[in-house]
Amino acid sequence: MMITEIVKARGHPNILSRHKTTFEITKETHLTPRGDCIIGVCADKGIFELSENFKNSLKDDNAKLEILLKISGTDLEERVNACGSEKLTFTHPTDIVVRKSNFLSPRTLAICANRAAIDFGREFIEKLKSSDSELLVVMNVTEK
Numbered sequence: 001m002m003i004t005e006i007v008k009a010r011g012h013p014n015i016l017s018r019h020k021t022t023f024e025i026t027k028e029t030h031l032t033p034r035g036d037c038i039i040g041v042c043a044d045k046g047i048f049e050l051s052e053n054f055k056n057s058l059k060d061d062n063a064k065l066e067i068l069l070k071i072s073g074t075d076l077e078e079r080v081n082a083c084g085s086e087k088l089t090f091t092h093p094t095d096i097v098v099r100k101s102n103f104l105s106p107r108t109l110a111i112c113a114n115r116a117a118i119d120f121g122r123e124f125i126e127k128l129k130s131s132d133s134e135l136l137v138v139m140n141v142t143e144k
Helices: 052-058 124-127
Strands: 001-012 022-026 038-040 064-071 077-083 095-099 108-110 136-141
Touching: 001 022, 001 038, 001 052, 038 124, 038 136, 052 136, 064 108, 064 124, 077 095, 077 108
Parallel strands: 022 038, 095 108
Antiparallel strands: 001 136, 022 095, 064 077, 064 136
């Protein structure tokens, strides 16, 4: 069974995408250069607002998450694979974080990801430096 959730976010001139272990999408509108894991701002929902069905499907140690990151109006996209965990809480109001590690926090969407912010193509990131760019985040959970 597959369950899908879609989040829309925007680019920002301070997107650096240099973090080695995570990437983040946030509802916040501002971004300083210190936020080097953030790849999208002004998201239309935070982790807490994802559907209960989607969150419950990720609260399984066997759940697999496929994430497609696409910049609207271009053919630029990135794909990430990660895992769920029965210990996920999904309680943060503004942030969605995907981690290469198995660290859990209220902001964590998935763990053991195969990619982090630094792993995304530089052409993709350069496009996200425009405040006019729209980032479409399509997340599919498959349960085993």
